[in-house]
Amino acid sequence: MLHLETGNNIVKESISRHFQVGLSNAPKSSITSTDYDFVSYAIDFEKSFVKLDVKLHGFAVLLNRSDIKVLDYLKTFPFGQHIQTSPSSGFDLTFHIPEEYTPDNPTEYCEQISKIKYYVFHGFLQSYYKEVTKKENKSIPDPQLIEYRRNEAIYIRGLDDQVEITYRVLFDDNDDFELGKIFIQEFQETKVAGPGIYTFIGKPPAAVAKAFSRYSQNLSAYLVLCLREQLLANSTKCLRSSEMALAFRNYLQFHLKCSKAYIHSRMRNKTTDFIKVLNRAKPDEDKAKAR
C-alpha cells in the first residue's frame, strides 16, 4: 500500500544539487513551494550561501511554546548549526548554508532538512513522550491545539500512560463524508497491533470537546490516536510515531480520493460492457456500416 513520502522533494533536490554543483553553478532564480499542510519553503541562492526560509503556518505555535524548546532539538541535527537566530520577515525558520560547507553525509543532510516540519512536530512531542516513559515525578506539559488547516486541527494531550493526538478531519462534501466514514470506521475496527485508535463522527470526544468547540459538526470526523509506552520504547520508534501521526490526515485524504478514482474507472468499464450488450441488438448490416 502506498505511503506518502514525508520529506519535501523540492527542498531535498535543490539542496542536493547545490552540494553536487556548488554555488557558482547553481540556478540564479529562487524557488518557492508549499506542501499540503500549507508549510511554505523558499530557497534563494545568495552570493556566499544558500538561504532556506520555512513558514510553518499552523505549526509555528510549536516554536512559540516557552516550556518546550523545539529549537534546541533542531540544533542537534547537522542543519541545526545553520539556523539563524532571527528568521526572515514572514517566515518562522531561516537556514543559511555556507558555500564552503560540505556535510559528512550530504544525502542524509538533504533528507533531514527536507523533513524539517516533521522534526519540529517530533521535537514538540518528545516532551510528552518523556513523561510517558518516566516512572515517577511526572511533569506533563499542557495540551496544545495546532490549527494547521482551515477548520481542521490537531490536539495534543499528554496523560500518565499515553500521548493522545486528536484529529479533526473535514470532508469536502457529502459524498466524501459518506465514503470517509467507511475509512474512519475501519481505523477504529482494525485489529492490528499498534496505536489505540478511537473514532467519532460529527461530535468530538467529550474529554477534548472544549478544544474543538468553535468548529461546526457538519461533514467532520474525529480520530484519537493513543501512543502508549510500547510505541515510544526507543528514539527510532518515537520518531516513527511522530512521522506517522503527522502524515495521517494526508494519508487518509489521499486514499479517499484514490477510492473515488477507482469507483470512476469501474463505472467506465461497466458502461462499456453495457454498450457492448446493447450493440448485440443491432442487425449485422448496421454493425458492418459502423465499421
Next chain:
Amino acid sequence: MRTSKELLLQPIVLNRTDKEQVLIEGSINSVRISIKIKQADAVEVILTQRFTKFLEQRAEQFAILRRKPVKGYDISFLITNVHVEQMFKHKLIEFIVHFMSEIDKEISSIKLDVNARARSVAQTFASSFL
C-alpha cells in the same frame, strides 16, 4: 405529457421489494421503463446516484436511455418505434434484463471493494508504527 388517454396504455408497476420497483408505461409508439435500484445504505445511495448520472451523461451512446429519470425512480429507458425498427426486440428485452441484474451486482461489488480498501489502508497505517 400523458394528456391523450387514447394513446396511452395502462402503466404497470412491478415490485420486488418496497425499495426495488420497475414502472412500465406503454403508449402507441413507445415504452418507458423506469427502474428504482435497491439502495440499502447511504454509501449505496451515493454510488447509485453517481453511476446513474454517469450513464445518463452518455445517453447518446445508449440511444434508448433517457437523460433524466422519471420522478421517484433512479433511471429510465425510452424505447420508441424507431428503436424497435432499428434493433431486435428480443435483444432489447435481453439488454434491459441484463442491465437490471448487473447494476445491482456492480454497485454491491464496488461497495465491497471500497470497504476492503479502507480495511487495508487502516491496517497498513496501524502496523507502520511498530
